[in-house]
Amino acid sequence: MVGTARQYQGAGDVELLRSFLVSMRAEAGHACWHSGDLVWRFFLHSLGHELEQTVRLWLDGRGQVEAFAIVTPRSRAGNLLFDVQVHPRARSQALLEQVLSWIESLASTALPAPHLLSTxxxxxxxxxxxMAALRAHGFRPTGDEGLLLARSLQGPIAAPSL
Structure with missing residues (x-):
């Protein structure tokens, strides 16, 4: 069941969000921010945007975060950029629909109008x-995904040349 949604209300919400991310990381099989990402991204975002206007939290009946979204209204390319974090225990089509609908409502009222809505x-x-919820809202991979590199640790690591 989807609880309530509200805008970010300042520093008091940081601990709620940190606990949310720590809880998400305790479960496997999904991507999520590290709690350090929260501090770093909020700092960078706050340099040009009001967090109270561009961050929204979705809470369960106990006041615990189920999801949050952060929207960058004016990216350098004229696009509206967002990120969404949804706890796997709360993930439902109804919750994802609420989150994506809020983001799309910001895109429809942004001035100047964004060229692209991206995440x-x-x-x-x-x-x-x-993935199905994002695709249902028209989102597709761009081919610009990051590069993840790995190396085997089964053999010895060569000594560095200095």
Missing amino acids: DTGVYDADAGQ
Whole structure:
């Protein structure tokens, strides 16, 4: 069941969001911010935007965060950029619809009108529900995804050349 939604209300919400992210990381199989990402992204975002206007929280009946979204109204390319974090225990089509509808409502009233609505929300391939919700709202991979590199640790690591 979807609880209530409200705008970010300042520093008091940071602990709620940090606890939310720590709880998400305790469960496997989905992408989410690290609590350090919260501090860094909120700092960067606050340099040009009011967090109270561009961050929204969705809370359960106990006042715990189920999801939050952050929207950058004026990106350098004239696009509206957003990120969404939804706890797997609360993930439902109804909640995802509420979050995406809020974001789309901001896009429809933004001035100047954005050229593109885009997200850098991390979604694992196994997270079919969130991927389906994004696709249902017209979002598609751009091909600009980050590059993830890995190396085997089964053999010795060569000594560095100094």
